[in-house]
Amino acid sequence: MKKLFAVMACGAAMPAMVAPALADGPFSLKDTPVQVEAPSWSGxxxxxxxxxxxxxxxxxxxxxxxxxxxxxxxxxxxxxxxxxxxxxxxxxxxxxxxxxxxxxxxxxxxxxxxxxxxxxxxxxxxxxxxxxxxxxxxxxxxxxxxxxxxxxxxxxxxxxxxxxxxxxxxxxxxxxxxxxxxxxxxxxxxxxxxxxxxxxxxxxxxxxxxxxxxxxxxxxxxxxxxxxxxxxxxxxxxxxxLNPDPITEDRGPKVITYSGIDAANDAVAYYGGTVFGLSGDLYKNGFLLRTQGIIADYNYKAGEPDNSTVDADDRSLDIMLGYQWVFSNWSAIAYLGYEVRNVHLSPFDPNNDVRGGADGFKVAVELETDDESPLYGSLEGSYSTAFNSYYAEARVGYNAKTFIIGPESSVYSDEGDLATRVGAFATIPFHLWWSGLPAKLTFNVGQQFVNNSGETRAGGEGAYGGSMLRVDF
Incomplete structure (x- = not known):
């Protein structure tokens, strides 16, 4: 009986307790303070x-x-x-x-x-x-x-x-x-x-x-x-x-990283880069920050009078600010930035203008179709005042969704030394099994033609080949 009486007493008292609150109007979520979680610096x-x-x-x-x-x-x-x-x-x-x-x-x-x-x-x-x-x-x-x-x-x-x-x-x-x-x-x-x-x-x-x-x-x-x-x-x-946010059609990656290897006659180059989407979504228009580094080793014959073999260590790193325009089935990017490059020759070759250190401005452009287009196409090019270097590459291919395959061609030049390539490429999209992040693996192979004895990091005349891994975050 005492327990029943206590419950009844509480129930009778509740209307009296609630009445003053209702007198000021009904409760509204607008009146609830918004709790903003403080950012964490751990990671x-x-x-x-x-x-x-x-x-x-x-x-x-x-x-x-x-x-x-x-x-x-x-x-x-x-x-x-x-x-x-x-x-x-x-x-x-x-x-x-x-x-x-x-x-x-x-x-x-x-x-x-x-x-x-x-x-x-x-x-x-x-x-x-x-x-x-x-x-x-x-x-x-x-x-x-x-x-x-x-x-x-x-x-x-x-x-x-x-x-x-x-x-x-x-x-x-x-x-x-x-x-x-x-x-x-x-x-x-x-x-x-x-x-x-x-x-x-x-x-x-x-x-x-x-x-x-x-x-x-x-x-x-x-x-x-x-x-x-x-x-x-x-x-x-x-x-x-290990458990990143999923990338969907409505939320693109914030960062893209890539790394690869390129090999030609008497030359090998390792490269890597990162593209940061400053707007937080690389599927949309916005500013980008890109950096790319290259470590290349090559050798060539110096010619007369001693016809010695010169070993070259070539290192470069750039940082560039860009803007991306995203259209219905293709995108365009323009970059402007700064590059540092160092080339060490052993023994010293006074006849090679690509030696020592150089730095300067760099510009680059990229055009590419989206992943859904049945006909794939890309065009990219860059120019740096460091050793007056320029590079251009064009690719077209058939996009079967599970792979892309087609021909490619490119040109590369340092201080007038020119390397031209003609070949083919294949790209395989997949997801990293441990995180589900989207990735792409690209292979390319072909023939290179040069106008010198291979005095740049592109290497000498003959076959070339390479591979690159890209991961979207």
Missing amino acids: VYFGVSGGYGHNHSKNNYHDSDDTTSSKNEFADGGLVSLIYGIDRQVGSRFVVGAFADFSVSELNRGNEDIHNAMTIDRSWAIGARAGVLVNERTLVYATGGYTQAHFSNDGWWDIDTDDTTAHGKGGQNFGGYFVGGGVERQISDNFYLRGEARYSDFSGRITNSGTVDGVDYVDREVPSIWTVQAGLVYKLDRSKV
């Missing part, structure tokens, strides 16, 4: 940055005649970097993480035209960062870690005497520590814009040593480098790495 990321670098070195010389000298040397120029890392947000205010980056640079001193120059052509770093969130979308952070930079000598470390030239090392890696700091801003769910300054201090290394006219000598360089860069990174929450 893995990759990205690209570009900027300016300045080198200051101490050149210290000493020999057995007690001759010593110490002088300041400087180099500066542009650089482009690829960034990879992981972050962890601690509480509501702090972020810690680890990262690695790789840079291609064009920090020069001296004059390459007279074989008296030095270039800092590449570097890498691994380190950690820790920062404070000044608000939910803005991070101020500090960095530190280990770094290594490669200095390429083109006569700068040589020592000339009255009778001879004591040649310095052809290249040298310098290792040391770095410290830095920056500001990062979340501009959308997955994209983050950052600006960062870094100071790197390297241990001294011997660049030239030996004995000339009975005098023992040692030449040593002790460098440091300042860099300032701006970059864009794409971050995935840890739960999205």
